[in-house]
Amino acid sequence: MTARESHLVELVDAEGAALGSATVSDAHTAPGRLHRAFSVFLRDPEGRVLLQQRAAAKTRFPLRWANTCCGHPLPGEAVTVAAARRMVEEIGVADVPLTEVGVYAYYAEDPATGRVEYEYDHVLVGDLPIGVHPEPDPDEVADLRWVAVPMLLGEIESDSRPYAPWLLGVAQRLAASPLAAHPSRADGR
Template identity: 45%
Template sequence: MRTTPATPADTRSAPPAGRSAGDAGAAPEDAAEPIMLELVDEDGRTTGTAEKLSAHLPPGRLHRAFSVFLFDSAGRLLIQQRALGKYHSPGVWSNTCCGHPYPGEAPFAAAARRTSEELGISPSLMSAAGTVRYNHPDPASGLVEQEFNHLFVGLVDEEPRPDPAEVGRTAFVTPAELERLHGERTFSAWFSTVLDTARPAARELTGPAAGW
């Protein structure tokens, strides 16, 4: 049975606190090699690389990212609450999956890989939904999201099996349920920006009855 709309009683239990380096396809924190991101210019052209944390320190360095929006057969959006142990935006709700491609990795490939790693699912009919460039400081951590973000929408027909180091809870929500939850819970600084940009592709994928 699918996860039902998010409420304190029907979402997955959050895991115990503990730092995770799983953001954006990261390797374990004690890995010998630093986690590198792909820096880009305002047109999304690669300009170099930077270590992950340094790219997020104020004022931030513009880098490539991706955001995924997956919907079930009823047109409900799968959202996640980020694990409490993540160093960036822990415990906040956000879209299905977010992250950063490895340098040289295609954003589509990174999005499919990371969705599997975080949620244990394989999207179908996943397609590009545009790009958006934004600058969003995170008040809680003091980090800055300077991102050139590649957006993707797709379908999912299996129950999420989230990695507890990455994801605390999941829920499938309608637009009305999302609006209510958005007023009750804290969402990621980038969530509204990426959702608004992805809405046209979401409507095309799910149909007008879904209400996106």
């Protein structure tokens, strides 16, 4: 986990144009620096999305429920390439095509750790193939659960405390996407 804090992230402006780079640690130190990120949702054949409870060792929002996986592309790296790498690292799933369904820019302070999230977050969705089962890394993920998007939105709106602060926004982007109506195929075909 500590080594990841020294990785570079791509700083961006409010429209997502690249401005340079900073370390993960610097970008997440108050007041934070706006940088590119991604949030992935994997769906099952019923259209439910896979949530992860972030591991206790996470430096930002530990033990909160979040989308399937998230992270940062390296400067100049394609978001889908970085997301595919993190899916393997966090939940042990490879080779799932991902499609972007929107962007959610947000700022959130973690009162427990003093760290911040200030992200231009690309929201991605992919369909978990039948017979593929996540094998989460316990250093990254404390627990997993499947939930229907409407139920998730209702849970967050009634009590947001158990959830990562970006989850409502990224789930709303997914729910508003035309791909939300096609749970069997992320490419909409």
